[in-house]
Amino acid sequence: MSVDNGCASPGARKTLSVDEARQIILSTVTPLSGWEKVAIRAALGRILAADVIAPCNVPAHDNSAMDGYAVRAEDLSGDGEVHLQVVGTAFAGRGFSGMVGAGQAVRIMTGGVMPMGADTIVVQEIVRTEGNTVVVPAGIRKGQNVRRAGEDLAEGAVAIPRGKLMGPAELGLAASLGLAEVCVTRRLRVAFFSTGDELATIGRPLAPGEVYDSNRYTLHGALTRLGCELVDMGVIPDRPDELEAAFRNAAACSDVVLTTGGVSVGEADFIRELMARLGEVSFWKIDIKPGRPMAFGKIGDTWMFGLPGNPVAVMVTYYQFVMDALLRVAGQDPLPQRPLMQASCTSPIRKLSGRKEFLRGRLYLEDGQWQVRSASAQGSGILRSMSEANCFIVLHEHRGDVVPGETVQVQLFDGLV
Numbered sequence: 407m408s409v410d411n412g413c414a415s416p417g418a419r420k421t422l423s424v425d426e427a428r429q430i431i432l433s434t435v436t437p438l439s440g441w442e443k444v445a446i447r448a449a450l451g452r453i454l455a456a457d458v459i460a461p462c463n464v465p466a467h468d469n470s471a472m473d474g475y476a477v478r479a480e481d482l483s484g485d486g487e488v489h490l491q492v493v494g495t496a497f498a499g500r501g502f503s504g505m506v507g508a509g510q511a512v513r514i515m516t517g518g519v520m521p522m523g524a525d526t527i528v529v530q531e532i533v534r535t536e537g538n539t540v541v542v543p544a545g546i547r548k549g550q551n552v553r554r555a556g557e558d559l560a561e562g563a564v565a566i567p568r569g570k571l572m573g574p575a576e577l578g579l580a581a582s583l584g585l586a587e588v589c590v591t592r593r594l595r596v597a598f599f600s601t602g603d604e605l606a607t608i609g610r611p612l613a614p615g616e617v618y619d620s621n622r623y624t625l626h627g628a629l630t631r632l633g634c635e636l637v638d639m640g641v642i643p644d645r646p647d648e649l650e651a652a653f654r655n656a657a658a659c660s661d662v663v664l665t666t667g668g669v670s671v672g673e674a675d676f677i678r679e680l681m682a683r684l685g686e687v688s689f690w691k692i693d694i695k696p697g698r699p700m701a702f703g704k705i706g707d708t709w710m711f712g713l714p715g716n717p718v719a720v721m722v723t724y725y726q727f728v729m730d731a732l733l734r735v736a737g738q739d740p741l742p743q744r745p746l747m748q749a750s751c752t753s754p755i756r757k758l759s760g761r762k763e764f765l766r767g768r769l770y771l772e773d774g775q776w777q778v779r780s781a782s783a784q785g786s787g788i789l790r791s792m793s794e795a796n797c798f799i800v801l802h803e804h805r806g807d808v809v810p811g812e813t814v815q816v817q818l819f820d821g822l823v
């Protein structure tokens with residue numbers, strides 16, 4: 407790993423901006439090798455390992471885009487009606503096998519293959535019929551309402567590029583090419599554990615001083631959504647020997663290891679020293695709130711993220727740094743930044759210059775304008791704020807307080823969380 411940020415030793419410190427930390431992580435992690443062929447339905451949420459090449463034209467034939475009449479443009483007139491004799495009918499999937507001759511037309515339905523001789527479709531709403539004759543008005547353009555063979559995809563073209571996350575459109579696109587299977591990258595194996603002597607696992611009452619471990623459940627949800635294979639290693643107490651064994655086991659069986667807690671400067675915070683001893687590590691203070699302390703590194707071939715313990719800090723650092731890194735390791739090219747939208751903020755917010763803040767907000771539409779209010783409590787241990795919110799209010803490093811009515815940037819949870 408070459409992370410040239412001047413903090414390869416565990417004691418070294420450098421404060422990075424959110425953009426710098428993100429850029430370092432995304433330019434350091436490398437895609438996995440390994441792929442498998444899966445049936446297209448099973449490819450939903452997976453990442454394409456090789457370009458899908460169109461084995462045929464889509465559509466395969468010239469066909470009608472509308473219900474109407476297939477005609478020859480040369481029979482039509484620029485300044486008056488013409489009378490054409492209807493010689494047959496073409497349905498989608500059941501074409502007209504004859505030839506459209508001079509002065510003739512074929513009744514045709516949407517998707518019907520263009521009959522030989524015809525080059526233009528006239529929609530039925532603008533014609534009138536008189537027995538077996540169709541009367542076509544003036545002013546029809548040659549080629550109108552014809553869908554050309556290969557106009558969606560030409561045979562041999564890249565239909566879906568490698569690295570694409572397979573969504574509903576890609577499943578349909580692969581099916582439109584007649585493909586039953588596609589090659590996707592292998593699922594990412596992510597091991598994770600919570601650290602802390604104070605953590606109790608659900609299912610038993612809390613002893614004095616204990617808190618229930620929630621981070622593993624949050625990460626379970628986030629990683630499952632991303633389609634990862636999970637190795638949940640439970641809660642590891644703040645003991646260097648047990649933490650070291652957990653790191654070694656996790657690194658041996660996974661592509662990425664995530665831990666929460668123990669990355670700060672307290673006397674029971676062993677994570678960064680351990681990561682540094684077992685592999686290569688960069689420990690940073692990032693100008694972000696919540697989520698300031700974070701360790702990133704590698705043990706053998708396994709990427710490591712030591713996230714802070716506070717439950718909201720876990721979610722913020724996961725969504726701002728870890729998720730896109732996982733997508734990159736899995737073979738996708740994430741956007742350089744997550745998209746932001748603008749909204750008018752209805753709450754006053756105290757903001758000190760220095761850290762980029764990700765407050766929990768509630769976005770709503772009022773009188774046609776997007777407005778956002780701050781969730782009721784913003785402490786980095788108050789997970790309820792994430793559940794109450796539907797977006798992050800993103801306040802940049804150097805800005806100060808927000809007064810009601812000011813425009814702020816928000817990052818929607820939809821598609822993120």
Ligand SMILES: Nc1nc2c(c(=O)[nH]1)N[C@H]1C(S)=C(S)[C@@H](COP(=O)(O)OP(=O)(O)OC[C@H]3O[C@@H](n4cnc5c(N)ncnc54)[C@H](O)[C@@H]3O)O[C@H]1N2
Pocket residue numbers: 600601602604605617618619620621622666667668669670671672675696697698699713714715716717719786787
């Ligand atoms: N002297 C300093 N103290 C702290 C600093 C600092 O710079 N100097 N940074 C603070 C910040 S910011 C954060 S964030 C935390 C991060 O500390 P750790 O990663 O060492 O986290 P812990 O101390 O282990 O836990 C913090 C907090 O979160 C609770 N927690 C931990 N794990 C879980 C879990 N799995 N489920 C639910 N809750 C969890 C834990 O009980 C603590 O209350 O450090 C600050 N301190």
Ligand code: MOO
Pocket residue numbers: 694695696697698699714716719786787
């Ligand atoms: O930055 Mo910490 O993230 O206060 O919870």
